[in-house]
Amino acid sequence: MHLYIAYKNYSSWSLRPWIALKVAGIPFDETILPFYHSDALDKLGERYQIPAKVPVIEDQGLIIWDSLAMLEYVHEQYPEKKLWPEDLALRTLARSAAAEMHSSFNALRSQHPMNCRRHIKMQPSPEVQVELLRLAEIWAHFEKANKPAGDFLCGHFTIVDAMYAPVMWRAVGYGLEVSPSFKKWTESMLVLPAMQEWLAAAKAEEAKWTIAQYDEVGV
Numbered sequence: 001m002h003l004y005i006a007y008k009n010y011s012s013w014s015l016r017p018w019i020a021l022k023v024a025g026i027p028f029d030e031t032i033l034p035f036y037h038s039d040a041l042d043k044l045g046e047r048y049q050i051p052a053k054v055p056v057i058e059d060q061g062l063i064i065w066d067s068l069a070m071l072e073y074v075h076e077q078y079p080e081k082k083l084w085p086e087d088l089a090l091r092t093l094a095r096s097a098a099a100e101m102h103s104s105f106n107a108l109r110s111q112h113p114m115n116c117r118r119h120i121k122m123q124p125s126p127e128v129q130v131e132l133l134r135l136a137e138i139w140a141h142f143e144k145a146n147k148p149a150g151d152f153l154c155g156h157f158t159i160v161d162a163m164y165a166p167v168m169w170r171a172v173g174y175g176l177e178v179s180p181s182f183k184k185w186t187e188s189m190l191v192l193p194a195m196q197e198w199l200a201a202a203k204a205e206e207a208k209w210t211i212a213q214y215d216e217v218g219v
């Protein structure tokens, strides 16, 4: 399996499949395509007639160019990793929350871009505050759900945690408050060895790649 991603510091979409593969212990190779600094991502898009966007997975002669689609693919290929919970009610909740992340939270995404290296306190705008309340509501659904013990939304780490992983960086990086259960989840996500590996790589990238428009948010 080959995963194409972009900057570990900035690319929120890239983090989703990467962290899921790492936490599940699924072997993969990766290529970083820094699209502000090279045209390699455009070339990949042209080669496969797909958008010049990351992440992309190439596996068994197949191309998957959407993060949620690739997480579903990985789940199908490795059902023993239980990347979705087995319980129908919990899986349905997790799938709905993952899909909501994929299609919503536009204010949070655009006003607080993921930037793992950066920590500043920013007052959320009214639109972002509405989305933070929605996150608290989603976390309350998981709190009330009948689920096994564990630090993650469904007990053990699943696709829904991977989908929200960039939100963890946004909350931590910009000092955004959501709810006590959300805070507890961010702490569990942050100490994952895979997340620490991602952070170390994001820090190491600073010597070669920075993007001013993201580094100056809130200045």
Ligand SMILES: N[C@@H](CCC(=O)N[C@@H](CS)C(=O)NCC(=O)O)C(=O)O
Binding pocket: 006, 010, 011, 012, 013, 014, 035, 052, 053, 054, 055, 065, 066, 067, 068
């Ligand atoms: N629907 C896609 C969205 C991917 C996406 O927007 N990727 C951003 C990554 S941060 C990108 O590649 N941007 C490159 C560009 O816009 O030039 C997915 O879920 O994977």
